[in-house]
Amino acid sequence: MENKKIEQKLRQEAKTLLQQRRVDYIIGYEMGSLKFTTTPLITKSENDTDRLVVNPFIVNNLSVYLTEVKGKVGIVVKGCDSRSIVSLIQDNKIAREALVIMGIPCPGLIDLKKVELLLGKDRDELDNITRDGDKVVIMVDGKESNFPATEVLFDNCLVCEFPTPQEYDVLLGEPTFPVGDITAGQAKIRQLKEMAPQQRWEFWKNEFSRCIRCYACRNVCPACFCQKCFVEESEPQWVLPTPKWQDNLLFQAIRNIHVAGRCTDCGECERVCPMNISLRSLTREMYEIVGELFQYKAGMDKNALPLLTAYESTEVEDFIR
Amino acid sequence: MRITDINQRERFLANGNVYLPHIVKIEKVVDETYDTRTFHFNFKDEKLKKEFTFQSGQFALCSIFGAGEAPFAISSSPTRRGHLECTVRQVGKLTNALHRLGIGAEIGFRGPYGNGFPMGFLQGKNLAFVAGGIGLSPLRSLIWNVIDNRDNYEKIDIIYGARSPADLCFKYDLDTWSKDKGINMVTTVDKGDESWTGRVGFVPQVLEQVAPSPSNAVAIVCGPPIMIRFTFPVLEKLGFPPEQMITTLEKRMKCGIGKCGRCNIGNIYVCRDGPVFTYAQIKSLVSSEY
Amino acid sequence: MINNKKINKRDIGNLLNEWSQEFTVFVPLRESGVAMLSKWDGKDTGFMDWHRNTVQPIKANFFPPMEEMFSFQKGKEGYHIELPSSDEHKQLIFGIRPCDARALIILDMTFKDLYEDPYYLPKRNNMVLIGLGCTNPYDSCFCTSLGINPGESADVDLMLTDMGDQFLIEEITEVGKELIAKASRVEEATEADEAEAREVKEASYNKVTRKIDTEGIKEKLLSCFEDQDFWEKVSTKCISCGICTFLCPTCYCFDINDELVRRQGTRFRSWDSCAFPVYTKMPMENPRLEKWRRVRQKVCHKFEFYPMNFDIIACVGCGRCIRQCLVNWDITQTLNSLPTRV
Numbered sequence: 001m002e003n004k005k006i007e008q009k010l011r012q013e014a015k016t017l018l019q020q021r022r023v024d025y026i027i028g029y030e031m032g033s034l035k036f037t038t039t040p041l042i043t044k045s046e047n048d049t050d051r052l053v054v055n056p057f058i059v060n061n062l063s064v065y066l067t068e069v070k071g072k073v074g075i076v077v078k079g080c081d082s083r084s085i086v087s088l089i090q091d092n093k094i095a096r097e098a099l100v101i102m103g104i105p106c107p108g109l110i111d112l113k114k115v116e117l118l119l120g121k122d123r124d125e126l127d128n129i130t131r132d133g134d135k136v137v138i139m140v141d142g143k144e145s146n147f148p149a150t151e152v153l154f155d156n157c158l159v160c161e162f163p164t165p166q167e168y169d170v171l172l173g174e175p176t177f178p179v180g181d182i183t184a185g186q187a188k189i190r191q192l193k194e195m196a197p198q199q200r201w202e203f204w205k206n207e208f209s210r211c212i213r214c215y216a217c218r219n220v221c222p223a224c225f226c227q228k229c230f231v232e233e234s235e236p237q238w239v240l241p242t243p244k245w246q247d248n249l250l251f252q253a254i255r256n257i258h259v260a261g262r263c264t265d266c267g268e269c270e271r272v273c274p275m276n277i278s279l280r281s282l283t284r285e286m287y288e289i290v291g292e293l294f295q296y297k298a299g300m301d302k303n304a305l306p307l308l309t310a311y312e313s314t315e316v317e318d319f320i321r
Numbered sequence: 322m323r324i325t326d327i328n329q330r331e332r333f334l335a336n337g338n339v340y341l342p343h344i345v346k347i348e349k350v351v352d353e354t355y356d357t358r359t360f361h362f363n364f365k366d367e368k369l370k371k372e373f374t375f376q377s378g379q380f381a382l383c384s385i386f387g388a389g390e391a392p393f394a395i396s397s398s399p400t401r402r403g404h405l406e407c408t409v410r411q412v413g414k415l416t417n418a419l420h421r422l423g424i425g426a427e428i429g430f431r432g433p434y435g436n437g438f439p440m441g442f443l444q445g446k447n448l449a450f451v452a453g454g455i456g457l458s459p460l461r462s463l464i465w466n467v468i469d470n471r472d473n474y475e476k477i478d479i480i481y482g483a484r485s486p487a488d489l490c491f492k493y494d495l496d497t498w499s500k501d502k503g504i505n506m507v508t509t510v511d512k513g514d515e516s517w518t519g520r521v522g523f524v525p526q527v528l529e530q531v532a533p534s535p536s537n538a539v540a541i542v543c544g545p546p547i548m549i550r551f552t553f554p555v556l557e558k559l560g561f562p563p564e565q566m567i568t569t570l571e572k573r574m575k576c577g578i579g580k581c582g583r584c585n586i587g588n589i590y591v592c593r594d595g596p597v598f599t600y601a602q603i604k605s606l607v608s609s610e611y
Numbered sequence: 612m613i614n615n616k617k618i619n620k621r622d623i624g625n626l627l628n629e630w631s632q633e634f635t636v637f638v639p640l641r642e643s644g645v646a647m648l649s650k651w652d653g654k655d656t657g658f659m660d661w662h663r664n665t666v667q668p669i670k671a672n673f674f675p676p677m678e679e680m681f682s683f684q685k686g687k688e689g690y691h692i693e694l695p696s697s698d699e700h701k702q703l704i705f706g707i708r709p710c711d712a713r714a715l716i717i718l719d720m721t722f723k724d725l726y727e728d729p730y731y732l733p734k735r736n737n738m739v740l741i742g743l744g745c746t747n748p749y750d751s752c753f754c755t756s757l758g759i760n761p762g763e764s765a766d767v768d769l770m771l772t773d774m775g776d777q778f779l780i781e782e783i784t785e786v787g788k789e790l791i792a793k794a795s796r797v798e799e800a801t802e803a804d805e806a807e808a809r810e811v812k813e814a815s816y817n818k819v820t821r822k823i824d825t826e827g828i829k830e831k832l833l834s835c836f837e838d839q840d841f842w843e844k845v846s847t848k849c850i851s852c853g854i855c856t857f858l859c860p861t862c863y864c865f866d867i868n869d870e871l872v873r874r875q876g877t878r879f880r881s882w883d884s885c886a887f888p889v890y891t892k893m894p895m896e897n898p899r900l901e902k903w904r905r906v907r908q909k910v911c912h913k914f915e916f917y918p919m920n921f922d923i924i925a926c927v928g929c930g931r932c933i934r935q936c937l938v939n940w941d942i943t944q945t946l947n948s949l950p951t952r953v
Contacts, residue, residue, distance in 0.1 A: 387871030
């Protein structure tokens with residue numbers, strides 16, 4: 001019910017922005033062509049704003065379009081997305097003045113893969129999925145089942161610390177609190193940390209043997225904004241374009257190092273991987289390491305210097321021996 | 322315009338596998354400019370050395386083992402069979418690796434691929450060659466072919482230009498051709514230097530000044546894509562019908578046999594259905610991505 | 612009357628074991644949550660309870676994501692090239708869907724055209740396909756619009772129809788006939804079985820609700836090819852990743868690269884995608900730098916250029932591109948909204 005009101009406000013806001021020529025484009029979500037899917041809506045037309053939606057399936061991180069759309073943009077963001085935008089502003093990829101940010105406090109999004117596992121049915125075999133506070137109600141073949149929301153939300157939503165957008169021009173809805181199920185959200189990573197090094201190596205070798213180098217993870221990531229990715233460099237050839245597991249592993253490791261301090265754990269990389277590789281385990285671990293080593297969290301302050309781009313003479317150098 | 326004769330295309334397969342290169346040895350290296358070199362090489366296999374033939378305008382995929390494979394036009398003429406020549410400009414990983422090789426080095430060679438110039442169509446005609454920079458390379462194969470069969474062709478005009486005197490390729494050939502009474506050799510540069518006393522001007526403009534007659538003539542054009550796009554309108558203005566304008570196109574290629582998909586323009590593949598096309602054919606292509 | 616056979620699902624394990632003597636058997640398995648055709652472990656037949664199509668397409672068995680073309684070594688007398696040892700094992704693919712089987716026919720046209728591909732064809736000519744009709748198509752499937760029936764296939768050796776606890780077996784080719792003739796516990800199908808199978812097939816056909824209009828699509832695309840506004844609008848949300856082309860059963864673009872370690876190395880071929888900006892990059896220019904050109908190339912190659920060359924649309928309606936696209940870019944929406952010049 002809450003969502004419907006937010007939707008109305010969003011549509012009105014977007015329409016007004018276009019009518020008053022305060023933006024050239026609106027980027028938001030509309031209903032997708034498959035059940036329980038949404039798709040990005042990038043439009044210049046006021047009439048299209050009636051298609052904007054807000055529901056538990058607005059998974060895409062829309063800030064990925066900001067580096068290619070020209071002109072002033074009105075963009076719909078959740079907590080994690082707003083931090084990606086701040087990170088891009090810090091890196092001087094976009095100007096704050098070119099944006100009108102419409103923030104949506106996010107109660108967490110539903111992971112269809114988890115739903116499919118729980119029910120043993122695929123997405124298109126379900127009748128309805130609705131979020132009702134801390135419950136999720138799923139209708140299959142006319143029968144209803146209830147699940148605690150923490151069982152079907154994305155892992156990164158469970159550990160999200162900032163579900164209300166950090167940076168916005170308009171906040172549509174009341175600021176919301178983190179779901180805060182850290183144990184469930186970190187289960188996979190804890191499992192990995194408890195493995196012996198050799199076992200962990202075998203695990204990753206196995207994961208990356210499935211990688212086909214489709215670059216979905218890289219392209220969906222707003223932090224990966226390089227015009228020419230290091231994998232496309234041939235002199236020197238850092239990694240082979242061929243999907244050997246060694247090169248796949250190296251590609252992902254280097255990508256994580258490159259986006260350190262810019263990754264906001266939006267979880268898109270793991271969601272989109274067609275081979276179900278546990279990518280978020282790497283990105284989240286990097287996020288934690290950055291927090292520990294530098295007391296830095298991505299995308300919190302648009303005026304702060306980006307990570308690892310500045311040097312203070314008072315910095316601790318105890319890692320240099 | 323496609324080679325469909327099985328005998329022709331299967332003759333030079335190594336081990337029956339179309340992707341396997343033959344080994345060739347570099348015999349001579351000629352510096353054309355500061356970034357372009359012509360490599361003279363020959364097959365290690367004696368039988369292939371004697372039997373290999375190709376048509377002017379065809380290309381081959383040369384492998385530098387470890388760096389990769391790339392297409393190069395064969396710039397020597399099929400009438401001079403002692404060795405093969407390819408002219409290579411340094412632009413990236415593979416060509417840089419090739420330029421580091423010297424006499425005696427071995428590279429891979431597979432080909433010839435593509436459709437070649439239509440020799441039958443050119444016979445008995447006046448020929449106007451228009452080339453820019455390293456685009457003279459495939460045309461050179463045709464020019465020497467024509468010179469070696471001189472009685473079969475009428476007037477020859479060659480209009481060749483480069484960015485600067487230092488970028489002119491095949492200077493030794495330009496010299497020979499300018500001394501040939503049966504050839505009208507016009508050389509130009511976009512920008513001269515202190516010692517340049519010749520013509521200055523872009524190739525399409527010089528072409529308009531030289532104004533070869535379109536009657537019973539065929540224009541053969543090769544150069545950077547932008548030069549080709551500006552040359553065609555000039556030829557049209559001079560009265561050349563599109564069927565009598567021929568060019569050879571360049572695209573990024575990997576397999577060279579129409580399978581990897583990347584060199585397509587609409588439904589045709591430049592490697593398989595080209596690289597030689599008439600302007601009439603190009604105009605009828607579904608896509609304008611040439 | 613064609614006399615079809617049938618087999619109880621309980622006996623499939625046995626049948627596959629018999630066939631394993633001669634072939635390497637591949638079945639649709641879900642490894643780490645990804646459904647793909649994998650080598651059968653010889654025991655588990657639980658895959659029969661799963662009724663959907665794999666994520667990784669069938670082309671991975673004949674045209675793998677990474678394939679060794681040859682190895683080279685620099686010795687004292689120069690370079691020496693060696694072909695990889697050929698895998699003598701014949702493949703038996705159990706449970707291939709009609710859309711994927713048709714995709715192989717489409718791929719064959721390219722790999723046989725002009726020069727025969729020496730890596731794809733030997734594997735393809737040596738394998739046996741056991742087709743399985745779909746009883747539960749996805750909402751993203753649209754095979755029926757492309758002349759493919761989810762319940763029937765003429766592109767396989769044996770065609771199975773799932774009737775609950777038995778399979779109806781139709782012999783399509785001589786190879787299929789031979790396979791089944793030697794098999795144990797295969798019975799003759801009764802009239803009732805045939806009737807039930809017909810019902811199952813009709814139900815499957817009607818379950819495919821997504822449709823596209825392929826009437827005159829070649830001409831429609833030809834007429835709107837230069838419509839930059841349309842293609843820019845259509846391609847705005849694409850993020851050029853390559854998933855659609857990698858998971859498409861009829862996409863075949865590949866890249867060739869060398870790996871060198873000291874004096875020896877290997878030449879590989881690997882999957883490539885026209886969606887990548889560097890796909891057509893040349894030193895001095897890139898004809899497909901803009902995203903809308905790449906999206907246009909993908910749509911037109913499948914529905915205009917391939918039909919111009921081979922008289923068949925290079926799409927089988929499997930819907931993987933729609934299901935897996937990160938932003939839910941839907942090719943059926945694009946095709947159903949082509950601007951038509953009046």
